[in-house]
Amino acid sequence: MSYARQMLDTYPRTLSVDAGVLAGTVDALSDCAQACTADVAADLSEQNVTEMVRCIRLCLDCTDICTATLGVLSRQAEYDASVTRPLLEACAAICRSCGDECERHARMHEHCRICREACRRCEQACRDLLEAVK
Amino acid sequence: MSYARQMLDTYPRTLSVDAGVLAGTVDALSDCAQACTADVAADLSEQNVTEMVRCIRLCLDCTDICTATLGVLSRQAEYDASVTRPLLEACAAICRSCGDECERHARMHEHCRICREACRRCEQACRDLLEAVK
Amino acid sequence: MSYARQMLDTYPRTLSVDAGVLAGTVDALSDCAQACTADVAADLSEQNVTEMVRCIRLCLDCTDICTATLGVLSRQAEYDASVTRPLLEACAAICRSCGDECERHARMHEHCRICREACRRCEQACRDLLEAVK
Amino acid sequence: MSYARQMLDTYPRTLSVDAGVLAGTVDALSDCAQACTADVAADLSEQNVTEMVRCIRLCLDCTDICTATLGVLSRQAEYDASVTRPLLEACAAICRSCGDECERHARMHEHCRICREACRRCEQACRDLLEAVK
Numbered sequence: 001m002s003y004a005r006q007m008l009d010t011y012p013r014t015l016s017v018d019a020g021v022l023a024g025t026v027d028a029l030s031d032c033a034q035a036c037t038a039d040v041a042a043d044l045s046e047q048n049v050t051e052m053v054r055c056i057r058l059c060l061d062c063t064d065i066c067t068a069t070l071g072v073l074s075r076q077a078e079y080d081a082s083v084t085r086p087l088l089e090a091c092a093a094i095c096r097s098c099g100d101e102c103e104r105h106a107r108m109h110e111h112c113r114i115c116r117e118a119c120r121r122c123e124q125a126c127r128d129l130l131e132a133v134k
Numbered sequence: 135m136s137y138a139r140q141m142l143d144t145y146p147r148t149l150s151v152d153a154g155v156l157a158g159t160v161d162a163l164s165d166c167a168q169a170c171t172a173d174v175a176a177d178l179s180e181q182n183v184t185e186m187v188r189c190i191r192l193c194l195d196c197t198d199i200c201t202a203t204l205g206v207l208s209r210q211a212e213y214d215a216s217v218t219r220p221l222l223e224a225c226a227a228i229c230r231s232c233g234d235e236c237e238r239h240a241r242m243h244e245h246c247r248i249c250r251e252a253c254r255r256c257e258q259a260c261r262d263l264l265e266a267v268k
Numbered sequence: 269m270s271y272a273r274q275m276l277d278t279y280p281r282t283l284s285v286d287a288g289v290l291a292g293t294v295d296a297l298s299d300c301a302q303a304c305t306a307d308v309a310a311d312l313s314e315q316n317v318t319e320m321v322r323c324i325r326l327c328l329d330c331t332d333i334c335t336a337t338l339g340v341l342s343r344q345a346e347y348d349a350s351v352t353r354p355l356l357e358a359c360a361a362i363c364r365s366c367g368d369e370c371e372r373h374a375r376m377h378e379h380c381r382i383c384r385e386a387c388r389r390c391e392q393a394c395r396d397l398l399e400a401v402k
Numbered sequence: 403m404s405y406a407r408q409m410l411d412t413y414p415r416t417l418s419v420d421a422g423v424l425a426g427t428v429d430a431l432s433d434c435a436q437a438c439t440a441d442v443a444a445d446l447s448e449q450n451v452t453e454m455v456r457c458i459r460l461c462l463d464c465t466d467i468c469t470a471t472l473g474v475l476s477r478q479a480e481y482d483a484s485v486t487r488p489l490l491e492a493c494a495a496i497c498r499s500c501g502d503e504c505e506r507h508a509r510m511h512e513h514c515r516i517c518r519e520a521c522r523r524c525e526q527a528c529r530d531l532l533e534a535v536k
Contacts, residue, residue: 003299003386007306010378012313030302031271034294034338038275040462041343044455045280053446056458060442061206065221067335068202070302072195075309082227086220087199093216110278118271137433137520141440144512146447164436165405168428168472172409174328175477178321179414187312190324194308201469204436209443244412252405329474333489336470340463350495354488355467361484 002027016079021132026073028118028125032095033066035118039102042111055101055112062098065091066122073129084133088126095123136161150213155266160207162252162259166229167200169252173236176245189235189246196232199225200256207263218267222260229257270295284347289400294341296386296393300363301334303386307370310379323369323380330366333359334390341397352401356394363391404429418481423534428475430520430527434497435468437520441504444513457503457514464500467493468524475531486535490528497525 004026008019015022036059043052043059069091072084099119105112138160142153149156170193177186177193203225206218233253239246272294276287283290304327311320311327337359340352367387373380406428410421417424438461445454445461471493474486501521507514 003303003382004306006382007303007310007379010382011310012377012379026302030298034298034342035271035275037339037342038272041459042275042279044343044459049455050451053451057209057443057446060209061217064202064205065217068198071198071305074302074305075191075194075312080227080231083195083199083224083231086227087224090217090219090221090224093214093220097214097217109280111275111280114271114274114278137437137516138440140516141437141444141513144516145444146511146513160436164432168432168476169405169409171473171476172406175325176409176413178325178477183321184317187317191309191312205439208436208439209446243414245409245414248405248408248412325477328477329485332470332473333485336466339466343459343462348495348499351463351467351492351499353492354495355492358485358487358489358492361482361488365482365485 004030016076017129017132021129022073022076025125025129026070028122029066029070029073029091032118032122033063033070035115036060036063036066036098039111039115042109046109052105055098055105058094058098058101059115062094062119065094069126079133081133085130088130092123092126092130095119095126099123138164150210151263151266155263156207156210159259159263160204162256163200163204163207163225166252166256167197167204169249170194170197170200170232173245173249176243180243186239189232189239192228192232192235193249196228196253199228203260213267215267219264222264226257226260226264229253229260233257272298284344285397285400289397290341290344293393293397294338296390297334297338297341297359300386300390301331301338303383304328304331304334304366307379307383310377314377320373323366323373326362326366326369327383330362330387333362337394347401349401353398356398360391360394360398363387363394367391406432418478419531419534423531424475424478427527427531428472430524431468431472431475431493434520434524435465435472437517438462438465438468438500441513441517444511448511454507457500457507460496460500460503461517464496464521467496471528481535483535487532490532494525494528494532497521497528501525 005023008023040059043056099116102112102116139157142157174193177190233250236246236250273291276291308327311324367384370380370384407425442461445458501518504514504518
């Protein structure tokens with residue numbers, strides 16, 4: 001069981017969404033931020049770094065937005081749709097773009113294939129949560 | 135002249151928005167993130183910390199979202215409305231909520247008054263940029 | 269297998285340390301940052317928040333330092349002992365302090381017990397890596 | 403007067419170091435993190451990106467470490483030498499390395515010249531604070 005799930009199970013207040021859905025999103029955000037940080041490092045070590053510039057930029061954006069979303073979801077006691085909804089939308093959108101770009105390099109670079117997978121899972125988790133809080 | 139403005143003036147590509155507007159937003163985001171971090175620290179040192187809990191949570195959210203928005207705007211070469219627009223909307227919304235909460239404590243706590251000011255300026259800067267990129 | 273390990277296994281360069289040790293540290297840092305963020309949220313929801321102030325502060329420090337260390341270790345291609353060693357020392361020290369503080373609340377608050385566990389594992393992982401790069 | 407200074411002047415507790423020295427360090431850290439983030443963006447937009455890879459990596463490390471140090475210094479009420487000293491040492495060391503690398507590109511790229519300046523000021527500020535808390 002992930003730390004996210006363990007922590008949510010001990011949360012001293014009632015959650016506004018299902019703990020399983022929320023924990024799944026938190027884990028997906030954490031994995032995606034980590035995969036994107038590692039993918040930037042790997043991209044910078046490739047010989048054809050010029051071709052990886054767009055991938056690096058999108059991975060940096062994706063790390064930043066996933067990290068912020070992770071923090072906000074962890075403090076969900078003050079759930080505020082006017083903040084959380086556009087943030088989840090921004091997060092799903094950058095995961096989509098970043099996953100698409102990683103897809104383009106997936107056959108050439110195994111690290112991009114793994115990062116694409118993390119982005120796809122995270123995009124889906126954000127969309128599931130957007131549905132759940134509707 | 136701020137570092138943000140100096141850096142944007144030397145940017146090797148054409149920007150999609152006016153450099154002055156963008157630099158103003160970057161500075162406002164950086165100030166707001168810093169003010170909110172300092173306000174959390176000050177809130178935690180107050181005797182009536184129980185009354186400051188909501189302020190602390192909103193300041194933490196505000197720091198996280200401002201920091202992410204700052205990073206994304208700094209890499210604006212790949213401007214993507216599907217990411218940047220909801221992110222700026224989330225940022226304006228949390229600056230609004232956090233500024234409103236700081237407002238409630240402004241007469242009692244000078245640090246909340248200063249933080250409110252930083253939140254208000256940042257909210258306006260995000261809305262101005264949303265207008266500029268329309 | 270964690271994303272950290274998968275990503276390191278596809279890294280395009282030779283690593284300066286054993287991939288297993290490095291991946292273990294990256295995972296421990298990520299878990300600890302996440303547990304501390306969640307513990308802050310839970311502490312803020314407790315009735316006796318006044319007694320949790322020190323725990324909140326240390327968890328915030330621990331999140332910040334773990335996140336920075338995670339980023340630096342992910343870009344280990346430019347391993348530089350003058351940066352990485354003191355950073356790992358700072359990280360082990362904050363994990364120690366934060367773990368000790370969580371220990372004090374562990375019987376009362378299950379979320380602090382889980383967070384303490386994450387801090388202890390992360391402290392050990394940082395010390396193991398310091399040994400490995402000696 | 404910077405937000406850092408304003409916030410410190412309203413801090414509800416006695417500080418363990420001179421408010422002016424601390425505010426100067428906080429401002430230098432914030433400027434440096436911002437300059438490094440912008441320099442990464444600019445480096446990625448250069449034609450000779452292959453030659454900028456080391457600069458990009460060091461700027462990413464510098465941003466991460468400055469951001470963490472900024473957070474920890476903002477919560478200085480629990481000043482703990484075993485954490486703060488190695489963190490300031492790591493921060494001074496990465497500012498030194500990053501400043502040296504930016505120096506190499508300063509004549510070619512104005513953005514690296516500005517970033518070098520921010521790194522030099524931040525390195526000095528960290529060393530001054532290390533002296534002040536001795």
